[in-house]
Amino acid sequence: MGATASHLGKDLLSEYQELTFLTKQEILLAHKRFSELLSKEDRAHPNPRVPTEAILTLPELKSNPFRARICRVFSTSESKDGLSFEDFLDLLSAFSDSATLEIKSHYAFRIFDFDEDGTLDESDLEKLVNCLTGETDDTRLSPEEMKQLISNILEESDIDKDGTVNLSEFQHVISRSPDFVSSFKIVL
C-alpha cells in the first residue's frame, strides 16, 4: 500500500483524510502510536497487524469495560483478532469529535451486541449492564433488580414488541439523548 512503518505517504494521508473524520494531525498521531505498538519483525510487513493484547495496552482503552468488544468489532481479520492500521483509523474515526450520530450509533449497537446476532436480546442487555456497573460482586445489581431493569428497558425501547431491540429502535433511543455524541469519544 506504499506506506512504510516509519513514514506515511502524502497521497495516502490525504486519502485517509477523505475517508475518515480525522484531521491530519490526528492521523499522524495515530500512525505514531500504532507504530510504537508494532514488534520488530512486524514493521517490515507491508500491512502489519497488531494483536489485540497489544492494542489493549493503550491507556485510552486499557480500563474501558468494552475494550474487547471494540477490538473485535473493528477488526477485519478472519479470526477477529488484531487490528491493522486502517482498522485502527476506522476505530478512531468512529470515536472522533466530528463523526456523525449515525455512524456512532451504528458502531455502539455492534459493540453492545455480544452474541453478534443483529439484535439486543435479554442476555445481551444483561451483559451490557454488568459491564456498565462493574463485574465485582458489590457493584453488580441483584437478580431482581436486573430483571426489573431489563423489563423496563424493553418496555421503553422495544417498539414492535418482539422482545429484542434492533438497530432502528436503538437509534431511536440514541437520537433522543443529546449527550451521546460527546460521550462516545476516544481521543488519543
Added chain:
Amino acid sequence: MTTQLQRQGSATAVQGTGYMGDQGSPRLQRVPSSRSNHNAPQFNWSPASTAQEDAGQEAAVPPKDLRGLPIPMALKRAISQVQQMQVPVLSSFQSWKRSKAKSLSRGRKSIRGFLNYIKLWRKSLNQIGGNFGDGVQSYFLFLRFLVVLNFLSFMLIAGFVLIPSIVFRSVASDPVNMTGPAECRQYDHNPAALVKFYSYFLDFLSGTGFMEYTYLFYGYYNNTMVAGSDFSYNIPLAYLFTAVFYFAFCLICITAHMGTAVRVAVATGGGATGSYSRIVFTGWDYGCLGDRSTKLKQKNLHYQLQVDLEEDRIKNEAASLTLGQKIFLYSSRIVLSLVAFGLIIAAFFAIYQATIFSQSKIDEIGVLGLIYEYLPSIVITAGNFVVPVLCDQIALLERYNPSITVIVALLRSVFLRMVSLGVLLFTLWSQITCFQGVSGKCKLCHYNYESYPCWETRVGQEMYKLTLFDLLITIAMLVLVEFPRRIVVDSSSSKLAQMVGRQEFVVPANVLGLVYGQTVVWTGALFCPLLPLINTLKFVIVFYCKKITLFSNCRPAAKTFRSTKSKVFFLLVLLFGWSLALVALIYSIAQIHPSMSCGPFRSLSSMWTIIPDSFYGLSQTSQGFLFYIGSQRFSIPLVLFFSVVMCYFIALASVYGTSVNLLKAQLKLEARDKQFLVKQIEALSRTLGVAR
C-alpha cells in the same frame, strides 16, 4: 481486490454486510457485502442515480458521505475508486463548482482543526473529565464559557465607551452646560490631602478614595457630545446603547450555547420517558482514563440505576398509601416548605438591616470602616452558607424522591442567592430615592443628594465590593478550609476524621456561585463599566484555584444526578439571573433621576430621555422611517404575519406527533403479522413433514 459493477434497473436488492443488523437501515442499501473470505463485493446503483444522470446533475454518492458509512476502510477505498472512475460528463461550470466546493470543505476542515487546537484550557478540561467524570467537567466548561463571554463583553464596552471617552477626554475638556440647583451639582471626589499609607489598600478593596474618580466608575465619564463636520459621537447615547446591547449580546450567547440540547429536549418532550434505556445505552463515557475513574463511573452508573429503580418502587408504594397517610404527608410537606420559606425571608431581613446600617456608617475610616463597608457582602455570604444547609435538612424531612429532593434544595438555593442580591439593590434604591423615612432630602434633586452626591458610583462600588469579596472568600476557603481538611484527614487516623473524609467537589453549589457572580456583574455593569474585565480576571483565578483544590484535596463524588449536571440546567439558572439584572437595568434607566453632579447623563431627567432627544436630531427621512416602523400601520400586519407563521408550525408539530404514533402502531402490527406468519410456516412444515 476485484470489483464488479452490477446495474440493476429494478428495485434495489439489499445486500447486507457480514453483520445482520443492517437490514432495516435504508442508508446501507448501497453497501457491498464483505465476507471475511474476500468475496467480490457487489455494488447496487439505485435507479435514482440513472435519473439524476439524465437530468445532467452529478451522479453517485458525493465523496463526503463515504466517511459516514460504517464499513471497513478497504471497502470505502474501493467505492471511492469506483466513483472516481465513473466520471460523469459535467459542464465546465459544474466542474468549477465542484472543485470550489471541495476546496471550501477542505478549508473549513482545517479551520475547525485549528480552532480545536487553540481552544482555551483544552488539555486541562480533558484531564479533569477523564479523572473526575463529566459532572465536574461540566462545571469547568461552564466556567470557560463565562470567561469568554465576559471577555467579549469587555471588548464591546471598551470599543464603544471606554476608548472614545479616553480620546475625547485627552482632546477636548470643555464641560457641557449643566442645569439644576447648585447644591445638587456638588461632588467632592478628591481624596483628603494627608492620607495614611494603608488607606490606599483599603481604598483598592472598597473602590473609594483614589479609585473612585477613575474610569472604573460611572462618575468619571463625561457627557461630551462631539459633533464635527463629518464625524459625531454622542457619549451618553453610546453608553446607553452599549449597556442595552451588552445585555442582548449575553442573551444571544446563552441561548446559542444551549443550542442542540434544548432543541432535542423540546422536540422529545423532556427526559421523563426512556430514562432507563438512555442510561444504559448512552451512559458510558468513553473518555474515562485509568482504573480509578472507570471504577468511579461504574459506581456512578450503579448508583443511578439503583436510585431510579428505587424511585419506581417508591412511586408504586406511594400510589398505595391510605388517604390518612396521604393527608399527613402533604400537610407535613406544606409546613416544611413554609419553614424553609420563613428561613429565607429571615435571611432577606438580615441583609436589609445590614445594608441600611452599612450605608449609615459610610464615613468611618480604618479597618472598622472597611468592615462596615463590607457588611452587606458578609451577611449575604453568611446567609448563602447557612440557609442552604438548613434547607437541605428540611428537604430530607419532606420525603420526596431522591432526585426531586436534590432539585428542590437546589431551587431554594437559587432563589435565596438571587433574591438576596435583589434585596440589597432594593435597600440601596430605597435609600437613594427616599422611599421611606425622611422625604425632605429628596425634594430638591429627586434623589438623596446629601448622602449620595453621585449615587451611580456608589451602586457601582457596592457591586465591585461584592465581586471582590466573592473572590477573596473563594481563595480564603481554599487556603484556610480545604487544604487543612485534607491534611487533617490524611494524617490522623481517628474515626471522626475517616467519617468526615476528604472533601467532595459539589457541582451544583459551585455552579450557583458562578451564576451569582455573573448576576452581580450584569447588575453592576451599567455603573461600573470595567466590571466585566475584573470578572474575567476573577473567573480565570477561580478556574486555577478550583483546579488546584480538585486535584489536591477532593475525592470524586460517587452520587451525581443527570439533571443537576446538565448544561441546560446551568444555562437556565444563568438566564434567571440575567432576567433579574434586566429588571434592575430597566428600572435604573427609566425611573431614577441620574445624579446631576457626575456621569454622562447629568443634565437629563432620566437616562432614557437621551434617546428621544437625539432622535429629534436625526434627519427628516430617518425620523419618518422610524416613525413608520413604530406606527400601527406597520406593526399590526407584522403581528398578524407572525401569528400565521406560528399557527403553521403548531399545526405541523401536531401532525408530526400523530404520524409518529401511527407509525409506532404500524410497526407493532407488522411485528405481530411476522410472528403469525412464522407460526403458520412452522405449522405447515410440521403437517407436511408428518404427511411425508
